[in-house]
Amino acid sequence: xxxxxxxxRHKITETGRQVTLAxxxxxxxxxxxxxxxxxxxxxxLIHYSYGVQDTNKGEVSDGYSVSRSNxxxxxxxxxxxxxxxxxxxxxxxxxxxEQFFGPGTRLTVL
Amino acid sequence: xxxxxxxxxxxxxxxxxxxxxxxxxxxxxxxxxxxxxxxxSQGPQYIIHGLKNNETNEMASLIITEDRKSSTxxxxxxxxxxxxxxxxxxGGAGNNRKLIWGLGTSLAVNP
Numbered sequence: 001x002x003x004x005x006x007x008x009r010h011k012i013t014e015t016g017r018q019v020t021l022a023x024x025x026x027x028x029x030x031x032x033x034x035x036x037x038x039x040x041x042x043x044x045l046i047h048y049s050y051g052v053q054d055t056n057k058g059e060v061s062d063g064y065s066v067s068r069s070n071x072x073x074x075x076x077x078x079x080x081x082x083x084x085x086x087x088x089x090x091x092x093x094x095x096x097x098e099q100f101f102g103p104g105t106r107l108t109v110l
Numbered sequence: 111x112x113x114x115x116x117x118x119x120x121x122x123x124x125x126x127x128x129x130x131x132x133x134x135x136x137x138x139x140x141x142x143x144x145x146x147x148x149x150x151s152q153g154p155q156y157i158i159h160g161l162k163n164n165e166t167n168e169m170a171s172l173i174i175t176e177d178r179k180s181s182t183x184x185x186x187x188x189x190x191x192x193x194x195x196x197x198x199x200x201g202g203a204g205n206n207r208k209l210i211w212g213l214g215t216s217l218a219v220n221p
Contacts (some may be wrong), residue, residue, distance in 0.1 A: 025137070035211075043154070044209040058208075090153050098144070099209070101153030 002027045006091050006102035014110055017076040021105050023091030031094040032074040034058075034066065034086040037104075045088065049074055081109045114198045122192075124221050128185040130199030135179040143174060144201055144209065145183045145192040153194045154197065157183065188219045 002049050004025040023032065023094040030051045035058075041110040045058030047066040055066050063085060065077045078085055086109045115133040122128040134143060144159040158165055159171045160181075165172045171184040185192055197214040 033208075040213075042213045046206065046211070047209060054206075059210075088151070092153075098156035098159065099146075099154075102153070103153055104151070 004093055004100050006089075006105050008105060009103065010106045011079050011109065012108045013082060015083060015096060019079050019081050019107065021078075021089055021091075023074050023089075023102060024072055024078065025093040025100070025102075026039070026072065027089060027093055027095060029093035029095040029100075030071065031096075031099075032068070032092070033099065034074065034076045035062070035090045035092065036060065036085075038087050042093060046076065046089075047074075051098045054076045063101045071085060078107075081107075083109050084110050113210065114200060114212050116196075116198055118213065118217070119216045120190045121218050121220060122185075124190060124219055125187055126187040128183075128217060128219070129190065130183040130185075130198075130215050130217065131180065132199070133180045134200050137200050140170050140213060141200045143172065143178075143181050144198065144199045145170070145172065145198045147192075148214070149191075149194040150199070156161050157196075158186070188217075190219050190221065192215060193219045 007022045033048045034046040037043050044065050046058045049055050049068040052068050089105045091102040142159050142161050145157040146154040148154045157169050160172045162172050174181045195214040195216050199209045201209040
């Protein structure tokens, strides 16, 4: 069955380190998204992609970057992790209908 | 992108219908109404979406008012496993791409 996976599921890192969160989907969807979720804020869009080589900034993109070199993957990079980036990160993909979400990555920046 | 307004919390008795309201008074003519739910720290799960007409699937029914400024998600026979946060979102025409999420409604189904 097609699925969307995220790794790692849990990550603890230190301030200033570069961190990359992986997202892989086997739906062959063109559209992929990264969100963060914090108490009191719901899901906030970080970056999104509508296809290979396409990336777009969401509402909270500062300090994050993505690249899309193939259909299946959209890794999210924190260039220099900050404590404010402690959060739960969700990846999603869509083929033109509903979005399918991964299980999430819980990131703690100390 | 249009925004939505939902009550922060609701209760429902197990076996009864749960009716979750949503206001989206600034919705554009080509924007769809989507409903998702999130069960305790899991990734959100798609429930249903619609444009103008009422919709029904195996999970729920979606009633959209004629002026499209509000909608209601109906879970016909709520179970304890329906306890979750329910999000109403309006988004891109015919292609669920960029979505702006609110805080949703926390539904508690009580035995």
